Amino acid sequence: MIDKPRGKLPARRAGGFVKPAPRRPGLPPEGPILLYGLHTVEAAFQNPDRRRHKLFATENALRRLEERGIRPDVPVEILAPRALDRMVTRDAVHQGVVLEADALPAYGVDELKGARLVLALDQVTDPHNVGAILRSAVALAADAVVTTERHAPEEGPVLAKAASGALDMIRHVRVKNMARFLVEMGEQGFFRVALDSDGEASLEQTPFGDKTVLVLGSEGKGVRQGVRAACDRLARLDMPGRIRSLNVSNAAVLALYVARQRMSL
Structure with a gap:
């Protein structure tokens, strides 16, 4: 017992x-x-x-x-x-x-002071995908992962297990309004890049600032219109093979890797 x-x-x-x-x-x-x-x-x-x-x-x-x-x-x-x-x-x-x-403290935007590379997820709801993204973000030395309070998995056993320890290694910030958050980050000097299949340039050809927020959307819907409008650039991931799109967790790995190369981190 x-x-x-x-x-x-x-x-x-x-x-x-x-x-x-x-x-x-x-x-x-x-x-x-x-x-x-x-x-x-x-x-x-x-x-x-x-x-x-x-x-x-x-x-x-x-x-x-x-x-x-x-x-x-x-x-x-x-x-x-x-x-x-x-x-x-x-x-x-x-x-x-x-x-x-206990669940981790409710981290907010104040936790992003001093950050240079932030990954924002716009309504990515699958805890397995978010957990995998958290793990990749730790592996590629991102400073934080940002999700919305609604339409995103809450902290719990499934998310924690999918992250395989990463949930306790990186700041997971939750915001009420993703578009408003991106506007605030722009005011703090962050360059905001949203991944979109209709982006004007590939991610490799996109300029990056000293501080960058990468934005990925949910599978199917992608980044919402209002969130895209709050970004500085739309960029696409060009795939050379016969499959043209990737699972959001795989796209996050490539995007973070390219961002680190472009930012010389």
Whole structure:
């Protein structure tokens, strides 16, 4: 039997947890969330902004965390893999560790002071895509990833697992209005480039400023008209092969790489 953790967790039922009630879009999770997976939990322990409460782990997974230099600073409960299975959603790959922790603080535009390369996602809703983009943004040394409060995944186990630790390595800023945010960034000296198939030039041929915001839109709709109007340039990703378009997470990798080359970062 799992000890009752502090804070609010999903209600109990025989043999595990029930699915929590839906939350209103744009609001942070109410009470602690459950993070799982070795990379995700490791990064959460290394992030001073992450408030942690309790670790549930198998003996083997706890040993693997310790081999990675993680010394848990919270109570630890050793559980069998099946008990952990009941704590997470079906088919979730927890790798023997589940961490009860608070959601990260609500980062705002003040967190972008000193930033040079920012990636903005206009209504990209799939948590797996956003998680993959967060991981690529960390790998390519972007300073922040910006999403909207609505029509974007809230922080939670699926997003955190898809990001494989990156959620705790980069500022994830949420804004109410993407177009207004881009106007404000322009006033702060950022050059704003939106990826669009009808862009006047390829991204490689597009000039970049010392500070740049790259904007990517949702699959299908792309960047919305009002958001495009708030940008300085529209640029396209030219594909030399027979497939002319990419998944948004793959497009983000290429765009960040090109931006770093153009900005000499």
